Amino acid sequence: MSAYQDAIQQIAQLRQKNGDTWSAINPESAARMRAQNRFHTGLDIARYTAKIMRADMAAYDADSSQYTQSLGCWHGFVGQQKLIAIKKHFGTTKRKYLYLSGWMIAALRSEFGPLPDQSMHEKTAVPALIEELYTFLKQADARELGGLFRELDAAKAAGDSTKAAAVQSKIDNFETHVVPIIADIDAGFGNEEATYLLAKKMIEAGACAIQIENQVSDEKQCGHQDGKVTVPHADFLAKINAVRYAFLELGVDDGIIVARTDSLGAGLTKQIAVTNTPGDLGDLYNSFLDGDVISGADDIANGDVVVKANGKLLKPKRLASGLFQFKQGSGVDRVVLDCITSLQHGADLLWIETEKPHVGQIAEMVNRIREVVPNAKLVYNNSPSFNWTLNFRQQVFDAWKNAGKDVSAYDRALLMSADYDTTELALEADNRIRTFQADAAREAGIFHHLITLPTYHTAALSTDNLAKEYFGAAGMLGYVAGVQRKEIRQGIACVKHQNMSGSDVGDDHKEYFSGEAALKAGGTHNTMNQF
Secondary structure (H helix, E strand, O other): OOHHHHHHHHHHHHHHHHHHHHOOOOHHHHHHHHHOOOOOOHHHHHHHHHHHHHHHHHHHHHOOOOOEEEEEOOOHHHHHHHHHHHHHHHOOOOOEEEEEOHHHHHHHOOOOOOOOOOOOOOOOHHHHHHHHHHHHHHHHHHHHHHHHHHHHHHHHHOOOHHHHHHHHHHHHOOOOOOOOEEEEOOOOOOOHHHHHHHHHHHHHHOOOEEEEEOEOHHHOOOOOOOOOEEOOHHHHHHHHHHHHHHHHHOOOOOOEEEEEEOOOOOOEEOOOOOOOOOOOHHHHHHOOEOEEEEOOHHHOOOOOOOEEEOOEEEEEOEOOOOOEEEOOOOHHHHHHHHHHHHHHOOOOEEEEOOOOOOHHHHHHHHHHHHOOOOOOOEEEEOOOOOOHHHHHHHHHHHHHHHOOOOOOOOOHHHOOOHHHOOOHHHHHHHHHHHOHHHHHHHHOOEEEEEEOOHHHHHHHHHHHHHHHHHOOOOOHHHHHHHHHHHHHHHOOHHHOHHHHOOHHHHHHHHHHHHHHHOOOOOOOOOHHHHO
16 A cells, blocks of 8 residues: 555544544545645754765765756745755655755845855854754645646546556656755854854755865855865864754764865964874874974074974964964865865765866875775765856867867967867867766766855856846837746746745635635636646
8 A cells, every 4th residue: 555545544533533533634634635745843853954965875875877967046946946946857866866055145144144154154144054954845845746646636537547547557656856955154254162063054954965165164265266265184083073963963973074175275373283292183283384494493483383293393384364374285284184084084075176177186195085085985076166157178288288288279278268269278178177077987986976056156147148138228028038938838837836935735625624615816817727
């Protein structure tokens, strides 16, 4: 018996048990409402999606072609439409996630208005968006199931048992729009207790995977900007522990922690690490400090700081800001140490923030990490901060030049020009962009590919196009030809915006509650019937 039929039977027994007082309750209607509300709490979602993500991680370990993907979404409706589109085009949501970007929270969801990505927005905005995303995804389930229920009723009314059986099978095998969210907690918004408290709220809202970075919380910068300051390993590991405790307290035993290192682009530290013995983590962290080896007290001026590192006395270079700087060229070594340390102390996945999308560069670091932790896997930011066109055209240019191929027809500095769009070099670069995710999953250990801010950019681009046409000579045709006609022909669900907002589900409920007396919105005079 299917879960749907089983629910009908259970509710029928309850109605019988409660006698005439429940005579108005239709067991099938109640079973439909139950099916449309599968997840009752955010913790139900977190536990369900954590198991999905763990299974996907194991599948990737066995076959690197089974990598996963997501797009960043800044509103519940955007996330909902993304999942509806995925189901429409691919028939399944498998290995497709949502990403919640701290950058987009800061820029789009703060009560202060648009802010830079520096953890200045309200902490509460993060769990609020997680809850909003899942509210919209659950509504997508209710809407699609409602359509199937109406199809089932129509088939039964027409006496078409074959059609009714086919629709019933779709109901029984319905795949939810609810998928894992990888949620950005930035640098933890304070000390480890603050990190724990926020992580709890995020998990309670539905997050099964939390991404945390090793920057100083009150100095946090966007990963693609300058001025990043990292913390010693002990500080970061305390926050990883705080997130794990939050998962365990709430019974999400499979919760996933993504440890992000910004060390490749971070040349500064706010503090010197505590070290007790030569070669411990604190000593290794301090060994990367830039400074002067001194012989004794005569080399120390008022206010200087001196540490013993690598068996020698080191006077680290301190900036006017009080920050200390790392040695030039130490970034890759620090990244490798960060990643190994995080995986050995409770993290599940890694995030390495790089300055360009280069498979070889990523693979160089991952291969070193895998010498110590063989199943190390990455979440990678396919960032809109990269100029993908220029980066890959320059990569092809350099590869061809190194191979002895004639590149005299190209100016490396001007490869972004549209003049090159149809050239052999540009076509090769585009092909490398097309295969980047598969190549990096295979060669550089990337389990999950995401784009942090894609829907921010698509909203801006589509709005620009509409404004140019509608307020220009095209007038209303700018909307009709540029939006509505395309929606209809591409089968975009929200062309029937009343249906998308829940009017049909509301009509179903009115009929359940009031029977023939129900005043429904979806009658023959509903203009949505034009579509």
